[in-house]
Amino acid sequence: MHRRMTITLDEAVYEGLYRTVGKRRISQFIEDLVRPHVLDTNLDDGYRDMAADSEREAEALEWCNALAKDMANETR
Incomplete structure (x- = not known):
């Protein structure tokens, strides 16, 4: 969703x-310049890169499954 705003420029x-x-094209130009300064996309990019690493994802899944088994044993 886009919002309208008024700014003052020299x-x-x-x-x-x-x-x-x-x-x-002025609005889009300004938005493209401002976006990296007000939205933290570095974190999103990092998560996207990690998800693309299939070896890392397989290790993470293995770790999660092992942790779930450990937790199941704790509740008994």
Whole structure:
């Protein structure tokens, strides 16, 4: 979902944006510049990389299954 907001820019900056990226592309240009500074995508990228490592995922699954067996023994 997109939200509308009003910002104030120096006239020279606005003219430069208009000239460089075009009137209909200014919002997307600003969003692309701001996004990495306000959203922590590094964590998402790290999780994506870990999930793509099939050997690591197999080891993690093995560890989880062993832990579940240990916990099952604790409740008895």
